[in-house]
Amino acid sequence: MIHAEVIWVILGMGLVTYLPRWFPLVFLSRRRLPQWLVEWLDLIPSAILSALLLPELVTNGTPRHIALWQPELWVAIPTFVFALKTKSLGGTVIIGMALFWLAQSVI
Amino acid sequence: MSILVFAGSSQFIAVSMLSTGAGALSIILTTFAVNLRHLLMSSSLAVFLGNATRRKLTLFAYGVTDESFAVNYTRFSGKIWSVNRALVVNHTANLAWIVSSVIGGYSGRFIHQGAFGIDYALTAMFICLLILQLKSRLYVLTAVIAGAVAVILSLTIPGSSYIVLASIIAATTVLGLKKWGAK
Numbered sequence: 001m002i003h004a005e006v007i008w009v010i011l012g013m014g015l016v017t018y019l020p021r022w023f024p025l026v027f028l029s030r031r032r033l034p035q036w037l038v039e040w041l042d043l044i045p046s047a048i049l050s051a052l053l054l055p056e057l058v059t060n061g062t063p064r065h066i067a068l069w070q071p072e073l074w075v076a077i078p079t080f081v082f083a084l085k086t087k088s089l090g091g092t093v094i095i096g097m098a099l100f101w102l103a104q105s106v107i
Numbered sequence: 108m109s110i111l112v113f114a115g116s117s118q119f120i121a122v123s124m125l126s127t128g129a130g131a132l133s134i135i136l137t138t139f140a141v142n143l144r145h146l147l148m149s150s151s152l153a154v155f156l157g158n159a160t161r162r163k164l165t166l167f168a169y170g171v172t173d174e175s176f177a178v179n180y181t182r183f184s185g186k187i188w189s190v191n192r193a194l195v196v197n198h199t200a201n202l203a204w205i206v207s208s209v210i211g212g213y214s215g216r217f218i219h220q221g222a223f224g225i226d227y228a229l230t231a232m233f234i235c236l237l238i239l240q241l242k243s244r245l246y247v248l249t250a251v252i253a254g255a256v257a258v259i260l261s262l263t264i265p266g267s268s269y270i271v272l273a274s275i276i277a278a279t280t281v282l283g284l285k286k287w288g289a290k
Contacts, residue, residue: 013121013134013135013138036282036286039282039285040278040279040282043245043246043249043277043278043281043282044274044278045240046237046240046241046246046247046249046250046253047249047250047252047253047273047274047275047277047278048137048253048270048271048274049233049236049237049240049250050237050249050250050251050253050254050257050277051253051254051256051257051269051270051271051273051274051277052120052137052233052257052270053230053233053234053237053254054253054254054255054257054258055257055258055261055269056230056233057230058258059258059261059262063262063265064261064262065262066262072227072230075227076230076234079230079231079234080234080238083231083234083235083238084238087235087238087239088235089232089235089236089239092231092232092234092235093228093231093232093235095231096227096228096230096231096232096234097225097227097228097231099227100226100227100230100231101227
């Protein structure tokens, strides 16, 4: 029972994740990308992760409004520190979930 | 999904965007932007694969991930590596990926919604992925700008286009500052 749009999303995602891997291998074997483009592309992942994360932490609802007193934001601080210290993806997810669970049951 | 989309963070992003009712196009655009880094990885691997056939390259491209790139790039740099070995690395990783996805998909139904702070799993993962990206002050600055712009845009324009917009604005601004500062 999968919605038709979800199928399109998956197919589209498959295409846009495969093509950037395939294209340079086949066509750019010798040539190199211009330096500014390399540097720009290099900044994109940190930008996009932050753009995904921050609105989730400090806003809420539709239409969105600022919400600073939500557990999402306060749990993020110790989770952030843990991630910084350990660099462990699995550990961070477990700590984040545990703290969020705790915060929800307290509030 | 795991067969077609060999990209973990994008899958999580897609799930969280789908659950907030984002449109197909903005999800695909976000996926594209998040995975643009593979363009860089494939470009640097291409240097070592000049003599491989197009068929092998097409097969190889499917398995280019952060992890397999790290392994293959290191080995290729050491000159003791072959295209076939690199292919084995990529597709072993891929197989493990698909098998774990299936296990996760079937066991996931036993976890009821909202249990054990599962709602926060994505947020925590984004936090750690972001930390792993922040290799210097330049990346921190990019993240700060992107986050601030994203918050402002998410409050003012409906939908999820703020993600791609904020990222492009932040990366362009920081690159501009860097070029301007270097002069």
